[in-house]
Amino acid sequence: MPERVVIVEDDRELREFLAEILEDAGYDVQPFATADAALRALSDGDAEEPADVVVTDLVMPGMRGQELLRELRVRRPELNVIVITAFGSIDSAIELVKAGAYDYLTKPLGADELVLAVQRALADSRLRREVARLSRAGTAAPPGIVAASRPMQEIFQLLSRAAQSRHPVLITGESGTGKELIAREIHRASGRGDFVAINCAALPENLLESELFGHERGAFTGADREKPGLFEAAHGGTLFLDEVAELPLPLQPKLLRALEQGEVRRVGSTKARAVDARIVAATNRDLEAETQDGRFRDDLFWRLNVLHIHVPPLRERPADIPLLAEHFLARAAVEGGAPHAPRGISAEAMGLLTAYPWPGNVRELRNAIERAATLARTDEIRAEDLPPRIREAGWSASLVADATGRGLSLRELERAYIAEVLRQTGGNKSRAAEILGLDRKTLYRKLAESRGEEAGG
């Protein structure tokens, strides 16, 4: 269904020009000559196909653009309004954006500029509709985290409990499941000061120590001035220890002391400094197993693990896949990386996305959608726009399910497949051999064999 754009423009020539551009771009355009008429139509709550975006001129006889904007903010707050202003009236343009206009365009207007602004406004309203739908669905998803599956709803509850507590939180889960996103959300919801992050795998032991705890002047070669550590920087805020399993063993008692006593010593100093940093740690390893293997201190593990949030891999919560896919698609359009980003995902492509096991989790899904959005040549993402590994996983899953369901032997499966490829190539054996990855002689032999088998019973 084409998306609907309302145009409000008193000048007939300009109105027709705008309508033509947007119709050519595939939108369903509803033109009005006055703001009053547009407002009446838009206020009609029962309208079958509500508009998604309004493009309005500013200076018109009767009700002016500003007034229309003001009325629409009240009556249809979800609508995005793009205002057309005369060249040079930038001050009033800024006023308009403050008054709630989504965007403004200055005359003379370029076709591309208009289409791009409408695309962005539409992508933005889709994103907001999706957020509204999720909150109606009763999921308490915090802003920026897209999920509706059962396991994620349980995480949202843990998350709000964690935000109110001062105890350390340990977040575990495979790479790309959203651990950092959740850490940031705990911090945001806690209302504490700064969020300070450090990746424990990124630095060698001595640098990591002075990063975390700071150092005095002259503590080691190159320490030509004193430097407070990240613990001190996170005072009153949150310290995020990413990949905490990689924290070198000699530093672990120092971290433990900081957690237990609430104080740190800079490298080269004997003075203890009190710090109040809330600790959130994350790892994609099984930290308890690391303690059994002696790579992580038991006492530190228990200290960090007061509150534990495990983020399940995406394959264990397929209900989140369509939501996440739509979310990343809408974002690709808003962020303008792909100005002609498709607006939807075909049913076949969505089926493949949902069936794929996503070893790289949400990060892999995001990359796949962003790539598909730039490759897609129609207004939706289709199966062929997806990375080959995802398409192939889908085919083999359905093919194998079908074959095992029928109790086919490998021989029979091969024969059926060869026959299907031949049918699709219209009997062209060279083409079929190429698709099958066989040389022609081998294909002829296989065909002769299967004829023999059929003849022989």
Ligand SMILES: Nc1ncnc2c1ncn2[C@@H]1O[C@H](COP(=O)(O)OP(=O)(O)OP(=O)(O)O)[C@@H](O)[C@H]1O
């Ligand atoms: N539920 C979600 N909603 C929206 N975006 C998400 C969600 N989960 C993950 N993402 C996005 O996926 C990407 C990977 O997430 P993040 O960096 O938090 O993963 P991670 O678990 O910390 O991975 P790693 O272990 O590799 O560090 C980010 O771009 C993040 O914004």
Ligand SMILES: [Mg+2]
């Ligand atoms: Mg991370």
